[in-house]
Amino acid sequence: MGLGAWDQARPDQGQDHRPFPRFDDTLWDRWREAMTAKVAGDPRCSTIPDTMPLRLRRPLFFVVLSCVLAAAGEVDPASVVSQRIQTEYAKKAAEVPATADGQWDLAVWCRSRALVDEERVACEQVIALSPDHLEARRRLGFERMGTKWLRGEELYKAKGWVRHLGRWMAPAEVAAEESRRKRLRDLARARADWSNAWQGETRYFKIRSNAPGRIVEETGRALDLCVDTLAKIFRPRSMPRRIPLEMYATQAEFARASAVAGMPVGQGTLGYFYRGSDLGIRCFHAGSLDRTLGVLFHECTHLMVYQSFGDQVPTWANEGMAVFMEFAKVSGTSIDIRTVPWDRLWHLQDMLDEKDQISLNRLAALSGEYTVQYYPQGWGLVWFLLYADQGKYRPKLEAFYQQKQTPGMAVDAFRAAFGVAPDDLLPAWRSQFAAMEPKTTSELCDAALAAARYRYDLRKGLAFADQAIASAATDWKPKLVRARVLFAQARLSGRIEHWHQAAAAFGAVSAEREAALAKQRGKPALADLAITAEHAIALARGGGPGDCQRAVELCGKSIAADEADPSAYRSLAEIATVATDPVFRDLAAAGEHLAVADDLGPGHENDYVRALLLAANNQVPEALMMLDRAAALDAFGFGAALYQSEAARLKPKPAAVRPAGVKNR
Structure with a gap:
């Protein structure tokens, strides 16, 4: 095995694909009782069944917890900050x-604090005192046409532009846009049928998929890098050749195909590696590229372990290594594997805090019955043996993978390989992980996003982001991470002040980010397109004057860079549905944009925007059904909490309960 391969630079964290950490039933019952007592009568809180599926408990916990705090009179930290900033203003x-200079300084100060309305007032004061103040005019959305300053519809008509699908564009662009949409939709519709699915070969895989084309393309490249990295570690007897990989667009298609193949799967299965007369991997697009790659890196590890050692590797060592690889980060033509999966770590720390009776002997003896609590434990044991005590056990771990195992003798085999029984390591193992915290800038950035996306803990996410910024004051990337955490906060809360904060944070790093993107060759990565989409939505929902046009332009740039980017069309649909500037709201155009997004890449994110569109058309019951469907499609991701939060905002608020004896005045 290759010793050097373990010491690659610590990368950014990837995504988790396994079921949510175990939610203790006793804690759940105590919480239901307290919640019902505090929020009696609120339909968002009073009808939760005792037998709610485990996959729905975690997101709903956070949704209803916000209701509990509000009902209990808890002070929202954001409101305290808002009051302080208003006093400063x-x-x-x-x-x-x-x-003019004084008012412009005030406008800049307001923008840095996400005071959108106050910034607009200050800019209007500036141009009242200095009509040709260029920056103030731009902030208000003006452009000079000849001797006049124009904005909005008046400006676009002066340019000779026409309104098409909720956007103003030059006539030549209209024809090009329509031609592109038709071509892309025809191709995407054909590929969505499994009989016409994408097919292609990489160095190690023969891929067939009806998922979006860019997803398939990036997946193939990433998997070859994963195999190359694992080959350096395990030194297999033979390299895999054209291993069949089936990636379905939806979980339902994946379940049907698995049943036909004689491998029925449950709701919590996102993918698997199969062996026998044939080897192969089968999965579905799990809501995002990162999460899908996490699934495939996990299963690819099982493939390479089998290629290298057959069936002799114990379950904990096989699954622990697979979880270790889930969080590898692909960057261009390289892949980094040494990372900390923060959500797994926090789950492990929760178990340590709860005084769970963790036994590494029991973990080592497992064979087949590998339930959810063992994934972080198995990862933790693999990580400990690789890196604890300056890699003291690493050579022994590498030798352990190559040893033949005797059934029923797992603890004895561990003792023979490492000189100690698994439980002999338990005190040092506990200490290692109980104290583990993010330290480097990269780790802090990873932990910030993990806290926001998996724990829905925005305070923790912002605290990590602020620490990352403090550790690298001249680096724009930690500031971008903070903007993304603020975006997650705005998504979950729906509050306009949170949207203002997210828009301002993205704006603060936009110039540096765009300069970095301009240096890249080829198409932008899907991850970069997703960040651009977040920026556009933040501008449209929380930006200042002229920012809705800027949001539309960002989407246009993404389409110009990659015409098959569904996130850009989805963002255009959301902008046309909920933009703060009514000039940009056009529900018919939103439907057209969403139809293109559906053809290019259907999924839960499109269903979320469709729910917003239904709600804007006063079809609230239909919107709630759509949000429920979206939550089911992203049961393991951020959407599970987001869509429940959105549903809670849409449901009619309960009437106030008047105490007995109190009459109307």
Whole structure:
């Protein structure tokens, strides 16, 4: 085995694909009792069944917890900050001179604090005092046409543009846009049928998929890098050749195909490696590229372990290594594997805090019955043997994979390989993981996103992001991470002040990010397109004057860079549905954009925007059904919480309960 392969640079964290960490039933019951007592009568809280499926408990816990805190009179930290900033604004506004320069300084100050309305007022004061102030005019959405400053519809008509699908564009662009849409939709519709699915070969895999084309393309490249990395570690007897890989667009298609193949799967299965007369991997597109790659890296590890050692590797060593590889980060033509899966770690720390009777002897003896709590434990034992005590056990672990195992003798085999029984390591193992925290800038950034996306803990996410910024003050990337955490906060809360904060944070790093993207060759990565989509939505939902046009332009740039980007069309649909500027709201156009997004890549994110569109058309019951469907499609991701939060906002609020004896006045 290759010793050097374990010491690659610590990468950004990837995504988790396994079921949510175990939710203790006793804690769930205690929470239901307290919640029902505090929020009696709220339909979002009073009808939760005792037998709610495990996969729905975690997201709903956080949704209803927000209701509990509100009902209990808890003070929202965001409101405290908002009051403090408003006090600072009043003082600042009273101090600045009534000059163009003074008011512009005030506008810049307001923008840095996401005070959108106050910024607009200050900019209007600037142009009242200095009509040709270029920056203030731009912030208000003006452009000079000849001797006049114009904006909005008046500006676009002066340019000779026409309104098409909710956007203003040059006439030549309209024809090109329609031609592109038809071509892409025809191709995507044909590929969506499994009989016409994408087919292609990489160095190690023969891929067939009806998922979006860019997903298939990036998946193939990433899997070859994963195999190359694992080959350096395990040194297999033979390299895999054209291993069949089936990746279905939906979980339902995956389940049907598995049943036909004689391998029925449950709701919690996102993919598997099969062996016998044939080898292969079967999965479905799990809501995002990162999560799908996590599934495939996990199963690819099982493939390479089997190629290298057959069936002799114990379950904990096989599954622990597979979880270890889930979080590998692909960057261009390289892949980094040494990372900490923060959500797995936090789950492990939860078990340590709860005084769970963890036994590494029991973990080592498992064979087949590998339930959810063992995934972080298995990862933890593999990580410990690789890196603890300066890699003391690493050579022994590498030798252990090559040893033949005797059934029923797992603990004895461990003792023979490492010189100690598994439970002899337990005190040091506990200490290692109980104290583990993110330290480097990269780790802090990873932990910030993991806290927001998997724990829905926005305070923790922002705290990690702030630490990352402090550790690398001149680096724009930690600031981008903070913007993304703020975006997650705005998504979950739906509050306009949170959207303002997210828009301002993205704006603060947009120039540096765009400069970095301009240096890249070829198409932008799907991850970069997703960030651009977040930026556009934040501008449209929380930006200042002129920012809705900027949001549309960002989507246009993404389409120009990759015309098959579904996130850009989905973002255009959301902008046309909920933009703060009514000029950009066009529900018919939103439907057209969403239809293209569906053809290019159907999924839960499209269903979410469709729910927003239904709600905007006053079809709230249909919107709630769509949100429920979206939550089911992303049961293992951020969407599970987001869509439940959105449903809670859409449901009619309960009437206030008047105490007995109190009459109307």
